[in-house]
Amino acid sequence: MGVLVVLALVAIQPLAVTSQTTDSLQLRFGETIAMLHQAESAGATPSEIGALVALLNKALELNGEALKLTAPDEVQRRAELVAQVDQILMTVENRAADLTALASQRSYTNKVLTYVWGAIAAVLGTILYAFTMSFYRKYRIKRTFQMRISRK
Amino acid sequence: MKFMSSQNRRTLIAVFITLLVVCEMVAYVATTPRPREQFFQLYVLGAKHMAADYYPNNDTDIRIGEPVTWYLGVTDNMGTAQLVAIRVKIGNQISKPPDDQQALESPAPVVTEFMRFLQENATWETPFVWSISDAVSSGNSTRILRLQINNETYQIQDSSASNGHNFRLIFELWTWQTEANAFEFGWTTGGEHRVAWLQVWFNMTSPRPAL
Numbered sequence: 001m002g003v004l005v006v007l008a009l010v011a012i013q014p015l016a017v018t019s020q021t022t023d024s025l026q027l028r029f030g031e032t033i034a035m036l037h038q039a040e041s042a043g044a045t046p047s048e049i050g051a052l053v054a055l056l057n058k059a060l061e062l063n064g065e066a067l068k069l070t071a072p073d074e075v076q077r078r079a080e081l082v083a084q085v086d087q088i089l090m091t092v093e094n095r096a097a098d099l100t101a102l103a104s105q106r107s108y109t110n111k112v113l114t115y116v117w118g119a120i121a122a123v124l125g126t127i128l129y130a131f132t133m134s135f136y137r138k139y140r141i142k143r144t145f146q147m148r149i150s151r152k
Numbered sequence: 153m154k155f156m157s158s159q160n161r162r163t164l165i166a167v168f169i170t171l172l173v174v175c176e177m178v179a180y181v182a183t184t185p186r187p188r189e190q191f192f193q194l195y196v197l198g199a200k201h202m203a204a205d206y207y208p209n210n211d212t213d214i215r216i217g218e219p220v221t222w223y224l225g226v227t228d229n230m231g232t233a234q235l236v237a238i239r240v241k242i243g244n245q246i247s248k249p250p251d252d253q254q255a256l257e258s259p260a261p262v263v264t265e266f267m268r269f270l271q272e273n274a275t276w277e278t279p280f281v282w283s284i285s286d287a288v289s290s291g292n293s294t295r296i297l298r299l300q301i302n303n304e305t306y307q308i309q310d311s312s313a314s315n316g317h318n319f320r321l322i323f324e325l326w327t328w329q330t331e332a333n334a335f336e337f338g339w340t341t342g343g344e345h346r347v348a349w350l351q352v353w354f355n356m357t358s359p360r361p362a363l
Contacts, residue, residue, distance in 0.1 A: 027333060029235055029267075029269075029328070030235065030328050030330065030333055030334075033233060033234070033235045033269070033328055033330060034330040036232070036233045037232050037233070037330065040232050040233065040272070046271065046272065046273075049233055049271055049272070050271050050274075052233075053233055053269045053270070053271045053274075056235075056269040057268060057269050060267055060268065060269065064267075068304075110183070111183050114179045114182055114183050115176060115179045115183075117175075117179065118172070118175035118176045118178065118179035119172060119175070119176070121171070121175045122168060122171035122172035122174075122175045122176075123168070125167070125168075125171040125175075126164060126167050126168040126171060129164070129167050130164055133160075133163075
C-alpha cells in the first residue's frame with residue numbers, strides 16, 4: 001500500500017511542476033511587476049529597480065530552462081529550477097516591499113525638505129530686499145545732504 | 153526703539169509673501185513628475201545590425217537548413233518597468249496581419265514567444281537566428297513543417313503558401329496588464345490602446361516532395 005502511495009506521488013509530481021511553471025508562475029511574474037510599479041511610484045531610483053529587474057530576468061531564464069526539461073529523468077532537475085525561480089520571486093517580492101517603504105519615506109522627506117528650502121529662500125530673499133532698501137535709503141539721504149544750491 | 157515704519161513692515165510682508173509663493177511654486181514644479189508620452193519601440197534588424205541584409209545573399213528565397221540572422225529589440229518608454237513578450241507567428245499571403253485600428257492580434261499560428269522584464273528607458277535586444285528545418289510540397293502548395301529558432305525546433309501547424317511564395321514571420325509586442333492580470337496585445341496609454349508589430353516576408357521554393 002505504502003509503495004503504491006509513493007508511486008502515485010512520483011507520478012503526480014511532473015504534473016504539479018508543469019502547472020507551476022506555466023500559468024501560476026506567469027501570474028506571479030505579473031504580481032511582481034505590480035510590486036515594482038508600486039516601488040517606482042513611491043520614488044525608487046532606476047538603479048534600485050534595475051537590480052530587481054535583473055533578478056526577475058534571471059527567474060525568467062531559469063523558468064525557460066525548466067520548461068525545456070520534459071524527459072522523465074529530468075524531473076528532479078526541473079523541480080530544482082522551479083524551486084530556484086520561486087526563491088528568486090520571493091526575494092524580489094520582499095525587496096520590492098522594503099524598497100516601496102524606503103522610497104516612500106525618502107520621497108516624503110525630500111518633498112518636505114524642498115518646500116522648507118522654498119520657505120528659507122523666501123526669508124533670505126526678504127532679508128536681502130530689506131537690506132538693499134535700507135542701503136538705498138541711506139544713499140538717497142546722503143545724496144540729498146550733499147546737494148548744493150547754485151544760482152543759474 | 154522703532155525698528156521700521158508700519159509702511160515698510162507692510163512692504164516687507166508683501167515681498168515675503170510674494171517670494172514665498174514663487175519659491176513654493178518652484179518647489180512644487182521640482183517635486184512633481186512631468187507627464188510624458190508613453191510608448192514602446194519594437195524593431196527587427198538584419199544580420200549586420202542594420203535595417204538591411206535581412207536575407208542571406210540578399211535572396212528572399214530561403215532554403216532548408218539555411219540560417220537567417222536577425223535581431224529583435226524592444227525599448228520601454230512607458231515610464232515604469234514592464235513585462236513584455238514578443239510573439240512570433242508564421243503567416244502566408246492571405247493571413248490577416250494585426251489590426252492597428254481595432255488593436256487585434258493576427259490570427260496566424262504562434263511559433264514561439266520571448267518574454268522579458270524591461271526597466272524604464274531600457275532596450276532589450278536578442279538575436280533571432282532561424283532556419284527552416286523541414287518543408288514539403290504537395291501540388292502547388294508548400295508547407296513549412298518545422299522551424300528552428302535559436303537552436304530550438306518548433307513544429308508548425310497550418311502554414312502553407314502557394315508555390316512557397318510570400319510566407320512571413322510576424323512579430324507582435326504583448327505587454328503584461330496588471331489590471332487584467334494577463335498579457336495583452338499592445339499597451340494602453342492615456343486611455344488609448346496602441347499596438348506594435350512587424351512582419352518580414354520570405355519565400356520557400358525548394359521544399360522536399362511529400363512522401
